[in-house]
Amino acid sequence: MSDTPGAQWNAGDTEADAKSHLLSPSEEMAKLGQSMRPLIAYGEGIHVVDAHGRRIIDGPAGMWCTQIGYGRKEIADAVSAQALKLSYNSPWYTTNSPSAELARRIAEVTPGDLNRVFFTTGGSTAVDSALRFTEFYNNVLGRPEKKHIIVRREGYHGSTSLTAACSGRSFNWQNFDIASPRITFISSPNIRQAPGLSEAQFLDQLVREFEDTIAKIGSDKVAAFLAEPLLASGGVIIPPKGYHARIKAVCEEHDIIYISDEVVTAFGRCGEWFASEKVFGVVPDIITFAKGVTSGYVPLGGFAVSERLIAKVSGENAKGSYYSNGYTYSSHPVSCAAALANMDVIEKDGILEHVRDVAVHFAEGLRSLKGLPHVADIRVEGLVGCVECLVDPSSPEVTDRDKKLGGRIDTHCFDLGLLVRPLGNICVLSPPLIITKAEIDQMIGILRQGILKAAADLKEPVAA
Ligand SMILES: Cc1ncc(COP(=O)(O)O)c(C=O)c1O
Structure with a gap:
């Protein structure tokens, strides 16, 4: 990572400092000082790059905010x-x-x-x-x-x-x-x-x-x-x-x-x-x-x-x-x-027009996930959408098992190169607005794999 924007920073020191001194929003207090959230080194366009140099699509646009993407001069x-x-x-x-x-x-x-x-x-x-x-x-x-x-x-x-x-x-x-x-x-x-x-x-x-x-x-x-x-x-x-x-x-x-x-x-x-x-x-x-x-x-x-x-x-x-x-x-x-x-x-850059154009593709992509195991509902408007997953898709109630299923999907997606906002059993995507149709396909493809992998995991008991 020597010529990357994150090169000057030492991941080991950051981890030690964070574990000893940071209190973050939604901190799980039982694990304070023990666990470490993914360490983001830098961002580029629609991607963030973690401490291991892995490029990950920023599915939630940070917290629904990185409209024009990272690194704009x-x-x-x-x-x-x-x-x-x-x-x-x-x-x-x-x-x-x-x-x-x-x-x-x-x-x-x-x-x-x-x-x-x-x-x-x-x-x-x-x-x-x-x-x-x-x-x-x-x-x-x-x-x-x-x-x-x-x-x-x-x-x-x-x-x-x-x-x-x-x-x-x-x-x-x-x-x-x-x-x-x-x-x-x-x-x-x-x-x-x-x-x-x-x-x-x-x-x-x-x-x-x-x-x-x-x-x-x-x-x-x-x-x-x-x-x-x-x-x-x-x-x-x-x-x-x-x-x-x-x-x-x-x-x-x-x-x-x-x-x-x-x-x-x-x-x-x-x-x-x-x-x-x-x-x-x-x-x-x-x-x-x-x-x-x-x-x-x-x-x-x-x-x-x-x-x-x-x-x-x-x-x-x-x-x-x-x-x-x-x-x-x-x-x-x-x-x-x-x-x-x-x-x-x-x-x-005509970003409003661009969003109106790619939003149709985004909606079609998300809706193509209908019919996958555990997919209960798909909701989308503009460049914000979600796939709601339930262990039993016909159930009106959301249980802890459903939330664990959602967590499994998020983890698989992260490993495959897509950040998904962890929101219980709901997989939220609201990417940076500059995303292209090809990148939307890539993002939806990873989400599809994440859902299928989590469904396969379910055949074994979902771990606590
Ligand atoms: C609709 C809405 N209002 C207000 C807020 C609070 O914004 P902030 O976290 O910047 O204080 C949020 C944050 O996600 C939000 O989604």
């Missing part, structure tokens, strides 16, 4: 130039040029009148800040009772106290004090959980449940509905057609703010800058974004809010208020410069 140059020019300024009492330009460019591609942009440090802080905006908004409007938030089971919105409390994946709740009386969960729009219903019947049932929930809480108490266009970390759950528009209509009826959490879907994942309107048919009041805004090169997130909402709490309606939510690193000049360069690359 345009981003490195923009980061370097901005760090030398102005590495930091306080957003609390000064402004910088990259953040102002980025706010304008994002406003140009958001739906409707979502023209005011607030920058944060990532996805959790984006959603947290958007929710805090709704709190601020209702307080300024003199409606302190209108604070309740409605969210869905299986949704994921982040890891601050408030966004964790809005996340409906029970796994993330273990040993944390998360429940909040301000937050109510409604059903996941996962049709697999409604056997016997048609898509239209299921949609009617979901809308009725939403209306009933509002009636029960009292519409004068409900501030916001928070939803991902598709539930990504919840297992790539795609709601029935028309779901978002129907729910938005109910929100409008009750003066409830509709927040679309596009932390995963924005910046090209579904072939559009933002997916809410063009892919899912809804113009929200607020959209959150992060991840793909910088293709993961540096941290950044934010939200865009409608002029309609802003007008009600600014100017002569401000009542002396300050939106005093914020971070030392809000509007960070280096992050915003990276995001501007990222948007340039997406435009220059």
Whole structure:
């Protein structure tokens, strides 16, 4: 590895340092200091290269974020130039040029009148800040009772106290004090959980449940509905057609703010800058974004809010208020410069058009896995998709055996050169957006082999 980008780094030292000192997200505490996650040395295009020099396709695009792939000089140059020019300024009492330009460019591609942009440090802080905006908004409007938030089971919105409390994946709740009386969960729009219903019947049932929930809480108490266009970390759950528009209509009826959490879907994942309107048919009041805004090169997130909402709490309606939510690193000049360069690359390379083109091939490839042993469901939209595997594909329940089966598939795929996001029994693929049709074939081919190998393993008992 002498002339590779990872050559200067010593894998043995890294392993010792990590085992002794790192605490990582989702750390299995029983194994703290003993086990080591795969050590990634460097990235190139759609591949990452591990400490042994093995090239692996980055199936999940990091954490759904490495849109334009690894090693792009345009981003490195923009980061370097901005760090030398102005590495930091306080957003609390000064402004910088990259953040102002980025706010304008994002406003140009958001739906409707979502023209005011607030920058944060990532996805959790984006959603947290958007929710805090709704709190601020209702307080300024003199409606302190209108604070309740409605969210869905299986949704994921982040890891601050408030966004964790809005996340409906029970796994993330273990040993944390998360429940909040301000937050109510409604059903996941996962049709697999409604056997016997048609898509239209299921949609009617979901809308009725939403209306009933509002009636029960009292519409004068409900501030916001928070939803991902598709539930990504919840297992790539795609709601029935028309779901978002129907729910938005109910929100409008009750003066409830509709927040679309596009932390995963924005910046090209579904072939559009933002997916809410063009892919899912809804113009929200607020959209959150992060991840793909910088293709993961540096941290950044934010939200865009409608002029309609802003007008009600600014100017002569401000009542002396300050939106005093914020971070030392809000509007960070280096992050915003990276995001501007990222948007340039997406435009220059025609990446949105490319995604729309290869997404058809990706969907066909994933659907070709139907009929393999243990494949229970395949869900796909744009360049995000999953294969849900169950030991007994007709079972409505997911068991520990199913999760172990999923783990087996992930391990086989890794050995064969494909990183698959470990998500229980669900194999998620959401590759860098620059992936070619030939690389998609390679990725699907490896997943096929991984499923077949895991199926063969199942003939022997799945190890604990
Ligand atoms: C839909 C959604 N919202 C928010 C977040 C939180 O983003 P971050 O991890 O950048 O804080 C995530 C992370 O995966 C997400 O998928």
